[in-house]
Amino acid sequence: MPPSGQEMLEQSISKCQQIADGLGAQNSDWETSVVEIVDKFDEVSGTFFFQTMPSIPPTRTAMRAADAALNHKNSGDWGSFEPALTDLISSAQDVIEAAGMKGTTLT
Amino acid sequence: MTNPASSSSAQAVLITGGAGSVGRQLVEMFIEAGRAVRVFDLPMMDFTGLEGQDGIEIVKGDITDADGVRAAVEGVDAVLHLAAILPPNSERDRDLTFRVNVDGTKNIITALEQSAPDTRMVFTSSISTYGDTSGEEPPVRVGHSQSAIDIYADSKIEGEKLIFESSLTNTVSLRIAGILVPAFLEPPTPWPFMEDQRVEMVHRDDVADALFASASAPDAGGKIFHVAGGPTWQQHGRDYVKDFFEVMGAPVEMAVYRDTPGWMDWYDTEESQRILGYQNRSYQHYIGEMQAIIQEMMEG
Numbered sequence: 001m002p003p004s005g006q007e008m009l010e011q012s013i014s015k016c017q018q019i020a021d022g023l024g025a026q027n028s029d030w031e032t033s034v035v036e037i038v039d040k041f042d043e044v045s046g047t048f049f050f051q052t053m054p055s056i057p058p059t060r061t062a063m064r065a066a067d068a069a070l071n072h073k074n075s076g077d078w079g080s081f082e083p084a085l086t087d088l089i090s091s092a093q094d095v096i097e098a099a100g101m102k103g104t105t106l107t
Numbered sequence: 108m109t110n111p112a113s114s115s116s117a118q119a120v121l122i123t124g125g126a127g128s129v130g131r132q133l134v135e136m137f138i139e140a141g142r143a144v145r146v147f148d149l150p151m152m153d154f155t156g157l158e159g160q161d162g163i164e165i166v167k168g169d170i171t172d173a174d175g176v177r178a179a180v181e182g183v184d185a186v187l188h189l190a191a192i193l194p195p196n197s198e199r200d201r202d203l204t205f206r207v208n209v210d211g212t213k214n215i216i217t218a219l220e221q222s223a224p225d226t227r228m229v230f231t232s233s234i235s236t237y238g239d240t241s242g243e244e245p246p247v248r249v250g251h252s253q254s255a256i257d258i259y260a261d262s263k264i265e266g267e268k269l270i271f272e273s274s275l276t277n278t279v280s281l282r283i284a285g286i287l288v289p290a291f292l293e294p295p296t297p298w299p300f301m302e303d304q305r306v307e308m309v310h311r312d313d314v315a316d317a318l319f320a321s322a323s324a325p326d327a328g329g330k331i332f333h334v335a336g337g338p339t340w341q342q343h344g345r346d347y348v349k350d351f352f353e354v355m356g357a358p359v360e361m362a363v364y365r366d367t368p369g370w371m372d373w374y375d376t377e378e379s380q381r382i383l384g385y386q387n388r389s390y391q392h393y394i395g396e397m398q399a400i401i402q403e404m405m406e407g
Contacts, residue, residue: 048293048357049293051358052355053355053401053405054291054355054356054401054405056405057405101292102292103288103293104294105288105290106285106286106294106295106298106308107194107285107286107288
């Protein structure tokens with residue numbers, strides 16, 4: 001069975017925490033950005049959205065972006081890290097926006 | 108801001124709460140039918156897409172302001188009264204809910220009594236006014252006694268009373284079932300019914316069709332109608348919730364139900380369907396729409 005949106009969100013949080021760990025020594029703005037992503041992901045974690053099928057595409061994209069950024073960090077490839085971080089921020093924003101479901105289906 | 112209607116103002120329909128979701132649908136329907144529309148809603152509402160359009164006059168005001176309401180009903184030949192505080196907001200402040208839902212209705216009634224008591228006035232009430240009917244034999248009929256289990260229903264019972272006791276001669280009261288919106292939206296927690304309770308909801312667009320027809324249907328005057336989905340929508344709570352979670356791809360075990368009966372049931376809609384002809388979307392149609400929405404999101 002493929003992972004749910006919630007499982008992929010949790011993996012994304014874990015990867016972002018690893019990215020943030022010690023990142024300030026390289027660039028404090030980068031660290032702040034990644035910590036913000038972790039905080040926002042924590043806020044929406046467990047909501048109904050991440051149990052639904054439509055949560056899978058954006059969360060998978062964010063998880064892959066986190067994976068790429070983490071790989072670049074671990075290999076010390078800072079030239080590739082910066083655009084990977086930009087991708088991660090953008091895909092994280094998509095997830096946060098999508099998770100903000102407004103209204104209920106029954107009124 | 109106003110944009111005088113292109114046709115005679117004597118043909119205009121006043122829609123209170125007209126900048127809301129169903130109100131906007133109705134505005135479009137009336138304009139397409141060649142009727143001029145006067146939209147009355149709070150100044151803070153978003154009037155984008157309505158302002159400056161041919162045939163649409165915007166009146167920004169508050170339903171609790173009697174003078175503003177008097178001016179708004181001037182010269183119209185039908186009033187669709189949608190403005191109200193709905194659940195869950197209605198349950199937070201009883202005084203405010205009654206001020207808007209009851210006093211606001213009274214302002215419209217008084218204004219029409221003074222100027223044109225034979226104007227068609229359509230009042231949006233609710234099937235929640237029956238309270239818990241789960242122990243009875245379905246369907247619930249219009250003559251059933253009313254017994255509110257929440258502030259909203261109480262306010263609608265009072266609104267109906269005001270209409271009944273008024274000197275207006277051409278009113279239509281619609282007791283509307285739980286409205287389902289075909290969109291990717293969160294489920295309520297808890298669902299407003301028990302797992303094994305009878306439920307009959309209605310498609311949002313069928314509600315708009317019923318309201319549209321009520322504005323002019325010749326045999327509707329003086330009547331109270333149920334507006335509910337019809338036979339294909341009559342099921343039990345667990346059936347609908349199972350479908351909902353399946354479409355969403357979420358585990359149905361997440362669903363939280365009421366532990367006492369809510370106000371939902373099956374309704375007699377024979378007369379409303381015969382006179383208003385609004386049941387145009389089956390339950391299967393709704394589920395198909397939801398599946399298409401989810402599919403599009405997965406592909407997008």
